[in-house]
Each structure stands twice: as C-alpha cells, then as structure tokens.
Amino acid sequence: MATQKLYAGVKLREIRSRLSLTQKAFAEKLGVSLPYLNQMENNHRPVSAAVVLALAQEFGLDVTELTVGESERLVTDMREALADPVFTASAPPLADLRLAASNAPALARAFLDLHRAYRQSHERLASLDEALGREDTGLRPSPWEEVRDFFHYCDNYIDAVDRAAEHFASSAGPKRDVLKLAEDLLHRKGISLHYAELPGLRHYDPETRRLTISSRAQDGTRRFQLLFQLALLTQNELIEATLDLARFSTPEARDIAKIGLANYFAGAALLPYRAFLEAARETRHDLARLADRFGASIEQVAHRLSTLQRPGAKGIPFFFVRVDQAGTITKRHSATRLQFARFGGACPLWNVHQAFETPGKFLRQFVETPDGVRYLNIACEVSKPAEAFLAPVRRYAIGLGCEVQHAAELVYSDGLDPRGRFEPIGISCRICERAHCHQRSVPPLERRLRINPHDRNLLPYEIAQ
Structure with missing residues (x-):
C-alpha cells in the first residue's frame, strides 16, 4: 500500500505563529528555502520527512500533531454530508475533499453547518404538526x-x-x-x-x-x-x-x-493525566486493572484513554465509541484516522454490537477500514444498574481501539495473530466503498448501481466498480 503524502500547511502556519517566527526564520531553522516553506504552508508541496525530523529536533514537536486532527475529521464529515440524496451529482473526489479540508477548513466547516441546517429544516418539514402555529420555528443549530x-x-x-x-x-x-x-x-x-x-x-x-x-x-x-x-x-x-x-x-x-x-x-x-498515563503503560492498558486502581468504571477508563492527547506527552491514539442496543452511537471520539458517522449507527460488523450477547467479557477483533488502515478493537458491555426493584437497567456497549502498530502495547493483543483475519468494516453504509458486504443496509450514494432482474446475489443490485 502506497504511503499517503502529508499535507499540513495549516498546521505548519499554526506552529510558526505559536513560535512567533517569520517565514524566513522558520525556514532557516527547518533547513529549507523560503519558497519551499511557502509552498508547504500553502499545501502546494507535502511536508517532507526532513522537515518532520527538524520539527521534532528543533522545537520538540510531537509530530503526530501533523497527521491526525481536524483535517481528517472534516474529510470524513464532508464525505458523509455529500452522501445525502440532495446531492444528485457525483461526489467530489477524495483528493478534492482533502485539499478543501487542508487549505480552507473554515469553508469546509461552513459547508457542514449549511448541510446540518438543511437537515434540520427537512426534519421539521416532516413533522409539520409540531411546527404549525408556533412563533419560534426559526432555524437554529x-x-x-x-x-x-x-x-x-x-x-x-x-x-x-x-x-x-x-x-x-x-x-x-x-x-x-x-x-x-x-x-x-x-x-x-x-x-x-x-x-x-x-x-x-x-x-x-x-x-x-x-x-x-x-x-x-x-x-x-x-x-x-x-x-x-x-x-x-x-x-x-x-x-x-x-x-x-x-x-x-x-x-x-x-x-x-x-x-x-x-x-x-x-x-x-x-484519572489525573500523568499518573493515569504512567499506570496505563505499566498495566499495558488493562481496563479492569486501571478501573480498580483509580476507583473508576470501565467506561470512564476507556473514555479517558481516548483523551490522552496532551502535546509533548501523548498516549496511544485511541478511538472510543459507545452504542445503545439499537446500535445508535451515543458517545464517539477518535484520536486515530478512523472517524465515526455523525448520523446513524456504527458498522454492524464491529464486535461492539456482539458485546451485548456476552456481558462481563472483553471481545477482541482485528478490523480494517476501506482506506486500508488496520486496528485492534476491544468491546465490552456496560450496564447502568437499576436503582430499585423493577426500575429499568440501561445497557450500552463500548468499543476502544488503536492502530495495529500499537497493538503489542495492549494486554488484549496477547494470543492474537496480527497476520490473521481482519474484519472489513466501514464507517457508514452510505459512504462505505465495499461492494460485496453481506451486511450492507443501503447502497453507497457515491457509486452507480446496476440492476439485473434475472440475477440475485447477496444484494438486489450490483455496485459498479
């Protein structure tokens, strides 16, 4: 798999501004020419490995700040928004979305706000019985x-x-x-x-x-x-x-x-940052041991692990998700390249859904997303106990995962073969590129369909390659 070039112009400008350096002074410290720095800051050229090394050596920068962040989230959110049926034309290519997120993040956020406003107005029109006769029906986020x-x-x-x-x-x-x-x-x-x-x-x-x-x-x-x-x-x-x-x-x-x-x-x-980070590394991120040591719940520990992104003292980049029994995502966060759907549920091939069937156990799973990135995912069921007889019990399942190169630092990787099967998961059926998924619920809106009434396979249509 080819390595994706790193375009991080906005982040480079932020770093230079934070250091109060001119472009000329910044270029000298990085060992590049002024025109070359200008091209990188405007995403006309990718950030070179030499520049990444210089950022780490000269300024002590945690270089993961350049790779995961707002840009990837914006790309995922725009892809999901553009999968809306209101966009009847073909969706822009992924490269265009990455350029928009890197070069014009404010414009990308404005587009997402506009789409969200459209969705809200559409939902209100679908429930006119609530809106008619009210004076406060003005559209607000x-x-x-x-x-x-x-x-x-x-x-x-x-x-x-x-x-x-x-x-x-x-x-x-x-x-x-x-x-x-x-x-x-x-x-x-x-x-x-x-x-x-x-x-x-x-x-x-x-x-x-x-x-x-x-x-x-x-x-x-x-x-x-x-x-x-x-x-x-x-x-x-x-x-x-x-x-x-x-x-x-x-x-x-x-x-x-x-x-x-x-x-x-x-x-x-x-779960104070440095003490918790040290304990997480010592226990190899054992959720049960960390919960016992700090007097916290499994969910609190898993959620905290996904927030350990302090500059200069970062933990493993984790994603964290909580779903209810209907599959609806009720909490979501990712410090990895994997981003969750803003609307709807999680991919049904994730073991987070199976966790409801095995309360009290941790499930382990290797997964691969359509972009070829591989992860180790852990899932378990968590219950909010009833406070009285006949009171309802609230049940959720949580998922915690990291990219497979960090798997050895987790106790949950013990006994698993990283050369084994990786479950092919997606983010949302509407934007998932997998043509032969047996759990697909709706067609991908970015791809053309072929309908043949004389053949029936897993799906009643074929997804054009």
Whole structure:
C-alpha cells in the first residue's frame, strides 16, 4: 500500500505563529528555502520527512500533531454530508475533499453547518404538526450537535481544564484520595454533603448549600458526581473563560457545554493525566486493572484513554465509541484516522454490537477500514444498574481501539495473530466503498448501481466498480 503524502500547511502556519517566527526564520531553522516553506504552508508541496525530523529536533514537536486532527475529521464529515440524496451529482473526489479540508477548513466547516441546517429544516418539514402555529420555528443549530462538534474538533482534550484537574488531584498526596480531598474542600466552603436515596444521582441546593448524592449509585459514580459538583463550585471562572472562547451560538449550547466541561474536570481529576498515563503503560492498558486502581468504571477508563492527547506527552491514539442496543452511537471520539458517522449507527460488523450477547467479557477483533488502515478493537458491555426493584437497567456497549502498530502495547493483543483475519468494516453504509458486504443496509450514494432482474446475489443490485 502506497504511503499517503502529508499535507499540513495549516498546521505548519499554526506552529510558526505559536513560535512567533517569520517565514524566513522558520525556514532557516527547518533547513529549507523560503519558497519551499511557502509552498508547504500553502499545501502546494507535502511536508517532507526532513522537515518532520527538524520539527521534532528543533522545537520538540510531537509530530503526530501533523497527521491526525481536524483535517481528517472534516474529510470524513464532508464525505458523509455529500452522501445525502440532495446531492444528485457525483461526489467530489477524495483528493478534492482533502485539499478543501487542508487549505480552507473554515469553508469546509461552513459547508457542514449549511448541510446540518438543511437537515434540520427537512426534519421539521416532516413533522409539520409540531411546527404549525408556533412563533419560534426559526432555524437554529442543534445545541447538542454544536457542543458535540466542539469537543470533537478539540481532540476531546481541553488543556487548561485538564491541567487544573491534575493540579487539584496532585494536592491529594501520594495516596491520591481525591474523594476525601473533595469532601474537605466542600466542608471548608460551608457545603454539607449527604448520601441518601434520590430519584436521580445528585442534587445541590444553592440556598441551603446542601449537596446530596445517591447512596444507591456505584462508588465510581459517587466519586464522579462529587467531583462534578466541585468543578462547578471551584472552577467556574476557568470554565466560563473556556466557554467565552468557544463562542457558542445559543445559551442552550453554552449551558450544555458547561456541563460537559464540568464532566471533563471530574474525569480528569479522578484519572489525573500523568499518573493515569504512567499506570496505563505499566498495566499495558488493562481496563479492569486501571478501573480498580483509580476507583473508576470501565467506561470512564476507556473514555479517558481516548483523551490522552496532551502535546509533548501523548498516549496511544485511541478511538472510543459507545452504542445503545439499537446500535445508535451515543458517545464517539477518535484520536486515530478512523472517524465515526455523525448520523446513524456504527458498522454492524464491529464486535461492539456482539458485546451485548456476552456481558462481563472483553471481545477482541482485528478490523480494517476501506482506506486500508488496520486496528485492534476491544468491546465490552456496560450496564447502568437499576436503582430499585423493577426500575429499568440501561445497557450500552463500548468499543476502544488503536492502530495495529500499537497493538503489542495492549494486554488484549496477547494470543492474537496480527497476520490473521481482519474484519472489513466501514464507517457508514452510505459512504462505505465495499461492494460485496453481506451486511450492507443501503447502497453507497457515491457509486452507480446496476440492476439485473434475472440475477440475485447477496444484494438486489450490483455496485459498479
């Protein structure tokens, strides 16, 4: 398989701006001519191996910053949007999409916003019974999607909040008893803490300054909820400053993002960056051992592994996904080249769907995406236990994976043969290029179809090559 050339002009300009260097000074430090640097910054030439080496040696740059990031996410999102039936003409070639994402990311995001607005208006027209007679039917972006995209394009890593949480956790001492530290801090602030039966997980009354956490919740959940409330009470200035920079379009989106940032602080305090990264490497990313060591849930540990993208101290690039029993993606993040569909469910060939059939077990699977990249994927079922008799149990499955070159660093690769079968998976049937997939639900909208009423194979049509 041919190596894909690296075009990273936007990232090079960002690095030069961050270092406050002129093009001439930057070119001298990289050992290239000024015209050559100009061509690389404008994506007229790929970034050479010598330049990548110079970036690492001269500036200590983590070169993975150049390879995975916003550009790949934009390409995947544009491909999915262009697979919409509203685009009747042939989709632009992949090379054009990569150029747009690299050279004009603002334009690519504007296109995605426009398509999202179209989808929302189309969905509203399909439910006129809700819209007729209302005065507030003006088209606005979905607050939930806006916040999801904010974290998605930040690599799900918020540096200032992450470091603040790590600083808080470090003050807990060598025993890392963040629960006791949080309780003491709340007490000093005049807030009384109680554990009692609740219809939910947590309730805080600002007038009486009384915080109540469900006594029925699991230990990891109680710790997380306590740290969440602590984030709102002690990190409000930092969170508000982060929200100001994000510039959300509606108050609802800002409010949802505030909850997301408080959740981020809680997770980062429960699993502080450097201590967690060191433990992950020591245990070879054993989810069960990490959960036991830090008093967290399997899902919390898996999600945290996918956020270890601090510049200069990155962990293995993981993807993380959570699906419900209908196959709908409820959480998604990827620091790898694999990107998830924005709409709909995950590929049915993933073992994440089989995890519901084997609760309590970790499933392992080698997979290959249509671009030829291979991954090790781990999946397991996670349940949110019922809080009372006859109360519903919420069931999910989570998937965690990395590119196969990192597989040896995971305990889950032991006993697996990387020369064996790789399951051919895709992102979404609408944009998947595989012509002979036995689980295909809809035709790929980027390809022409041939219909022959005299033959029937796996599908009632043929996908033209």
